[in-house]
Amino acid sequence: MDFGTGGIMIKVKNLTKKYGDFTAVDNISFTVQEGTVCVIIGPSGCGKSTTLKTINRMLEPTAGDIFIDGKNVLDLKLEILRRGIGYVIQYVGLFPHMTVGENIAVVPKLLDWGKSRIGARVALLLEMVGLDPSAYRDKYPNELSGGEAQRIGVARALAADPPILLMDEPFGAVDPLNREVLQREFVRIQRELKKTVLFVTHDLDEAVRIADRIIIMKNGTIVQNDIPEIILASPKNKFVHDFVGSDRALKRLSRFIVSQYMHRPVSVEMGEKLLNEATQLREQKHIRYIWVVDSGKRLIGWLDTGIVDKNTSIEDAVTKVAQGKITVREDSTLREVLAKMLGEGVKVVPVVDADRRVIGEVSLKDIEKITEEVDASWKE
Amino acid sequence: MDRVEGITGRNKVVLTGIVIGLFSCGLKFVALKPNRIASGTGLYIWNAFSGSDLLVFILLWVAVLIVFLKAGKKQFVLLQGITGNVIIITVFLMVGRVTRSLQSPEMPFARISMAFGSWLMVLAGYILIHASVRTLTLKNPKAVLLSLVGPFAVVLLFSTGYLSELSIVKEYLIRRDRFFSEFVRHLVLSGTAVLLGIAIGTPLGVLAFRRKAFEKPAFFFVNTVQTIPSLALFGIMIAPLSILSQRFPFLRDLGIKGIGSAPALIALILYALLPITRNTYTSLRVIDPSVVESARGMGMSRLQVLMRIEAPLSLPIIMSGIRISAVQAIGNTTVAALIGAGGFGVFVFQGLGQAVPDLIMLGAFPVILLAVTADKLMQILVKAMTPRGLRYRGNHD
Numbered sequence: 001m002d003f004g005t006g007g008i009m010i011k012v013k014n015l016t017k018k019y020g021d022f023t024a025v026d027n028i029s030f031t032v033q034e035g036t037v038c039v040i041i042g043p044s045g046c047g048k049s050t051t052l053k054t055i056n057r058m059l060e061p062t063a064g065d066i067f068i069d070g071k072n073v074l075d076l077k078l079e080i081l082r083r084g085i086g087y088v089i090q091y092v093g094l095f096p097h098m099t100v101g102e103n104i105a106v107v108p109k110l111l112d113w114g115k116s117r118i119g120a121r122v123a124l125l126l127e128m129v130g131l132d133p134s135a136y137r138d139k140y141p142n143e144l145s146g147g148e149a150q151r152i153g154v155a156r157a158l159a160a161d162p163p164i165l166l167m168d169e170p171f172g173a174v175d176p177l178n179r180e181v182l183q184r185e186f187v188r189i190q191r192e193l194k195k196t197v198l199f200v201t202h203d204l205d206e207a208v209r210i211a212d213r214i215i216i217m218k219n220g221t222i223v224q225n226d227i228p229e230i231i232l233a234s235p236k237n238k239f240v241h242d243f244v245g246s247d248r249a250l251k252r253l254s255r256f257i258v259s260q261y262m263h264r265p266v267s268v269e270m271g272e273k274l275l276n277e278a279t280q281l282r283e284q285k286h287i288r289y290i291w292v293v294d295s296g297k298r299l300i301g302w303l304d305t306g307i308v309d310k311n312t313s314i315e316d317a318v319t320k321v322a323q324g325k326i327t328v329r330e331d332s333t334l335r336e337v338l339a340k341m342l343g344e345g346v347k348v349v350p351v352v353d354a355d356r357r358v359i360g361e362v363s364l365k366d367i368e369k370i371t372e373e374v375d376a377s378w379k380e
Numbered sequence: 381m382d383r384v385e386g387i388t389g390r391n392k393v394v395l396t397g398i399v400i401g402l403f404s405c406g407l408k409f410v411a412l413k414p415n416r417i418a419s420g421t422g423l424y425i426w427n428a429f430s431g432s433d434l435l436v437f438i439l440l441w442v443a444v445l446i447v448f449l450k451a452g453k454k455q456f457v458l459l460q461g462i463t464g465n466v467i468i469i470t471v472f473l474m475v476g477r478v479t480r481s482l483q484s485p486e487m488p489f490a491r492i493s494m495a496f497g498s499w500l501m502v503l504a505g506y507i508l509i510h511a512s513v514r515t516l517t518l519k520n521p522k523a524v525l526l527s528l529v530g531p532f533a534v535v536l537l538f539s540t541g542y543l544s545e546l547s548i549v550k551e552y553l554i555r556r557d558r559f560f561s562e563f564v565r566h567l568v569l570s571g572t573a574v575l576l577g578i579a580i581g582t583p584l585g586v587l588a589f590r591r592k593a594f595e596k597p598a599f600f601f602v603n604t605v606q607t608i609p610s611l612a613l614f615g616i617m618i619a620p621l622s623i624l625s626q627r628f629p630f631l632r633d634l635g636i637k638g639i640g641s642a643p644a645l646i647a648l649i650l651y652a653l654l655p656i657t658r659n660t661y662t663s664l665r666v667i668d669p670s671v672v673e674s675a676r677g678m679g680m681s682r683l684q685v686l687m688r689i690e691a692p693l694s695l696p697i698i699m700s701g702i703r704i705s706a707v708q709a710i711g712n713t714t715v716a717a718l719i720g721a722g723g724f725g726v727f728v729f730q731g732l733g734q735a736v737p738d739l740i741m742l743g744a745f746p747v748i749l750l751a752v753t754a755d756k757l758m759q760i761l762v763k764a765m766t767p768r769g770l771r772y773r774g775n776h777d
Contacts, residue, residue, distance in 0.1 A: 058677055083679035093674030097692050097767030107678050140769030156678075166677075 009034040009164060009196035010055065015064035017050050024050045026220035027064070032213075034163075035194040039207040042217035043243075048200045051217070052168050055198060056085045068164065083107055086157030086165040086195070090172045092149045094141040100126070100152050101137040107160040125155040128189060147178035154186070158193070167199045171206065183209050204244060208232065208251050216240055229255050249371045253335035256370060258328055262351045262360030267291035270300055274314055278305045291350050292318050297357040299327065299350055327352045328362065334370065337362050391448075393511040394460060398448055401467065401504030402441060407497030410478050415489040416547065416736050422495050428478045440470060444508070457515045461526035464508030468530040471501050472537050479545035491547040493738050505530065547738040548745075555727075555742075563746065565641075566723035569716060570709040573645055577652025577705050582698065584653065585660025595661075602654040610715045613650065617643030618719060644713070644721030651712055652705040659701025663694030696766040703758035710751045714743070 010032040017025040025047040032038040040048040053059040055066055057078060066073045073081055094103050101122050108118045123133040129151040141149060150170060157165055171179045171186075187210055190197065201207055207214050208228050215225045216239075224236040232252035235241040244251065268277045268290050281287045282305035292300045301320040308317055321327070326344045328337050328351055340349050341364055351360035408422030425437060444467070447460050479492045509526055516523035543549050552559060581602075588598040605613070622638025625631045636642040667690060675689045717725025727743030730736075 056677060058673070079679045079681050081679070082677060087674065087677035089670055089674055089677070091668065091670035093668065093670035093672075095671060095675070095689060096668075097769045099769070106675075106680075110679055110684075142769060153674075 007034055008032070009069060010038075010198060011067040012051070012055075013065045013067070015051065015054060015066065016062045017047070017054060017059060018062045023220050025054070025061075028217075028220070028222050029064075030215055030222060030225055032196055032198055034196050036212040037190060037197040037199060037210055038213045038215060039199045039201060039211035040215045040217060041201055041204060041207045041243075042223075044202065046217040047220040048202075048217050049168055052166050052198055052200045055164075055166055056082050056087060079110075083110055083160065084162050084164070086159075086162045088150075088153050088157045088165065088167040088170040090169040092153040092173075094144075094149055094152060094156070096141050098140075099137065100139050100141070100144070103141070103152060104156045104159050106156065111160055113160075121159060125158055128158075129155045130185060131155075146174050147182060150174055150182060151185075154189075158195075163196055165195045165197045165199075167197060169201055170199075172201070172203070179206070186210060205251065205254075208254055216243060228252075250335065250338075253338060253367065253370065254333040256334040257330075258332045258334065258337060258351055258360075258362055259330040261334065261366045261370075262330070262362050263366075265291055265350060265358050265361045267293045267297070267358050268303070270294055270314075270318070274303075275308055275312065275317060278303055278308050278317070281305055282308070289348055291358050291361070293358055296355075299352055299356055299358050302350075321350075326350065327356070329353075330359070334362070334367055338364075338367055341367075393507060393514075394448055397464075397504045397507030397511065398441075398444055400507065401444060401501055404497045404500035404504060405437065405441070407500060408495040409497040410475060410482075411493050411495045412482055413491045413493070413547075414487055416491050416551075416738070417734060420491070420493075423478075423482075425497070428482075429474070433474065433477065436470065436474070440467060447508075457512050458522060458526075461509050461512030461516075461523075464505045464510075464512065465526065465530040465533070467505030467508065468502050469533045469537075471498050471505070472534050472543065474498075475546065476537065476542045479543070483545060491550065491738070492545065493547040548741055551727075551736070551738050551742050558726075559742070562722055562724055562726050565721075566710070566713050566725075566747070566750070569641060569644060569648065569721060569723055570706070570713040573648030573652050573709045573713070574702065574706045576645075576649045577656050577709070578702060580649065581653045581656030581701075581705075582660050585657040585698075586664065588657065588661045589664040598657065599661075602657050605650045606654045610647070610651065610712050611718065613647045614644060614716060614719045617647050621646075639720040641716075641721045643719055644716035648709050648712055648716065652709050655701040655704035655708070656698070657701075659704075660694070660698050663697035664690065666697070667693050692767055693770070696762050696770070699758065699762045699765055703755060703762060706754045706758060707751045710747060710754060714747050 008031045012031070013029050014027050015025055015029070016023065016027050028047075028051065030038075040051060042048050050059060054061045055068075055073070057073060068081075068085075094100075095106070098106075101119075104122045104125055105118045108121060113121070122137060126133040126136055131148065131151055136148075136152075141152075144152065150173075153170065157167075171182050174182060183206055190210070199207075199210065211228050213226065214228050214231050216223045216231065218239055224231055224240050229252060231240065232244055232248045232255070235244055235248070266281065266287055266289075268274055268281075270292050274292065278290060281290060288304065288306055290303050290305060292303050294300055299321060301318045303318050326340055326346055326349050328340060328349050330351060330353070332351075337349055341347065348361050348363045350358050351362060353359050405425060407424075409425045409428050411420040411422050413420030426434065429437075440463075444463055447456055447463050475494055475498055482492055483490065509530060513523040513527050516526070537543055538549065544553065584598055584602075588595045608616070618638040621636060621643050625637045671689060671693075672685060675685045680688065713721070713723045714725035714728060717723050717729055724743040724747050728740050729743075731739030731741070731743060
């Protein structure tokens with residue numbers, strides 16, 4: 001979700017696409033920064049797919065210009081243009097008569113890569129999309145599940161390492177559970193590869209999860225083009241407002257990462273001095289809840305300083321926390337944090353690292369502060 | 381589960397073969413006629429053979445029964461196929477024997493032909509071979525051997541002259557030269573019809589797929605042609621073609637007349653069109669549009685999409701259409717003899733005219749053999765052309 005450091009990779013200028021009298025895309029302009037994910041979203045028939053397909057000229061624009069890295073796509077030879085752009089579509093379109101390996105190798109072969117280079121590339125890509133090369137390379141598409149097929153589709157699009165990826169509702173035909181896994185992996189791969197991605201979807205949650213920028217389209221025009229936080233916080237008009245839905249404040253939380261909002265944790269080591277220290281913290285700093293850790297700073301549980309007195313035993317005072325129950329990670333979203341809080345009925349959750357060491361905490365107050373920023377009072 | 385069912389299924393097939401075989405023993409084995417057109421008298425096995433010969437039959441079916449009782453075990457599957465071959469060869473050997481023993485100087489024009497019982501016994505043998513070859517699957521060289529030994533031995537028996545006293549062989553020997561010229565004619569006619577059918581049918585199928593406006597009229601045409609009985613279609617050809625050849629004499633010089641091979645060829649091509657056109661159309665239809673879209677989106681040229689994606693995916697289906705057309709054309713060519721196009725139909729219609737069943741068979745048998753051979757060859761070809769990723773797993777056909 002970083003913003004690219006480079007310049008403009010895709011520039012669409014006054015694009016219009018007509019089918020007879022019907023105008024599918026009506027004089028739109030936008031740019032996509034190098035290394036960022038731009039998601040076009042809107043109801044069906046809004047022209048989002050049409051827009052995407054004009055970039056690699058699967059559809060020819062009626063009017064307007066499209067520039068990729070400064071070059072007008074209309075000046076490029078069709079095949080050359082397309083070989084430099086990864087293309088992923090909803091129904092994947094794996095070639096059923098080719099193995100997974102052969103499917104991925106199609107564009108490298110078109111580009112005349114050497115055999116060993118292609119082999120190495122195929123293995124690398126399969127690993128990248130989370131599939132074991134030795135198990136999957138020689139399978140045929142009819143032996144794959146929907147999620148696996150889509151992973152291969154992404155691997156195939158990335159085969160020749162194109163700077164640009166066009167993705168047309170790529171996860172639309174995958175079941176919701178697998179879709180979320182694929183989205184998370186897409187974000188992970190994108191963080192590593194920093195491709196310029198134009199992504200079409202009708203699923204707002206998906207857009208919010210992966211986009212650096214969201215373009216909302218309606219009837220062939222762009223309604224709002226902004227970063228997801230702003231789209232969710234201040235929808236430009238009623239259409240966007242309705243489109244993002246009444247739970248936009250909640251959706252928006254998935255844009256915020258724990259690491260940006262966590263505080264220094266107050267933790268005390270387990271031991272004989274525990275209750276004394278707890279009492280001190282309460283009396284001197286008015287701290288109510290503290291994390292109890294072991295000598296390696298690993299989380300054991302939490303303690304309510306309010307109930308500690310001379311008669312309390314350590315066992316009674318410390319509420320032990322099961323692995324993964326209320327803890328969150330540095331890269332969790334605030335939406336996940338809120339879910340944990342509501343699920344476990346707590347107001348503060350600890351942030352732990354891979355070794356379960358407490359490195360911070362996030363409180364409900366932090367989340368409230370962010371949700372207050374949402375302009376809840378949009379009026380017609 | 382599947383395996384168990386498979387074996388019992390095959391046992392049923394073997395059982396059917398044996399029942400048919402035993403049943404055939406009680407039917408008339410050969411027919412004896414005073415001359416080629418007279419109706420004859422049928423002879424049962426026990427009329428036709430003496431004691432020691434009868435023993436051969438009894439031993440044969442005892443062996444078959446043993447095979448059946450042990451069937452299912454690997455080695456017996458092989459034995460089952462061998463028995464089938466032995467049955468077929470034995471039938472023809474015994475038929476040869478009986479033709480000799482029944483010949484007598486008092487009836488110089490007497491004819492002996494195989495009757496229903498002997499044919500049925502051949503069928504029973506074939507069923508046993510078929511069941512065993514199915515179990516072994518065609519990849520096994522033993523299976524190939526099993527399915528070829530019988531026919532080869534029979535051909536050998538015919539060619540050595542051992543069966544020369546058999547009526548159908550006598551009919552053949554009278555017209556040996558004609559037989560081969562009609563064979564070539566038959567092949568050329570049906571082969572040309574299929575080739576031209578491909579040349580017209582494939583583009584027609586592509587066109588029907590690519591141009592919506594063309595789809596309905598194209599299929600209306602090929603479907604309608606298919607509903608016309610072949611006899612009628614051959615007849616219909618006569619009038620317009622004879623008028624044409626009278627108007628334009630140069631057509632006559634090219635051999636295009638109301639009767640003969642020209643009208644026959646046209647009719648055969650028209651028949652060949654439907655399966656080829658329909659399968660071509662379907663083969664393109666069933667290609668997932670997203671496959672073609674992604675191929676184009678990846679930067680394949682039109683030609684590359686055609687050669688690397690569309691052709692390998694559609695060819696097996698088109699080939700299946702050609703297979704149907706070929707089998708159909710071989711059959712229909714027989715009827716073409718009626719309008720003077722030649723081919724094996726000549727014997728069939730001569731035989732019908734003269735009321736000589738053996739002559740009819742002389743024409744009909746080769747047609748059946750040709751059709752079955754063409755069918756098998758094309759089947760193998762289709763299978764070889766089907767990409768591995770498109771084959772259903774567990775399909776043994």
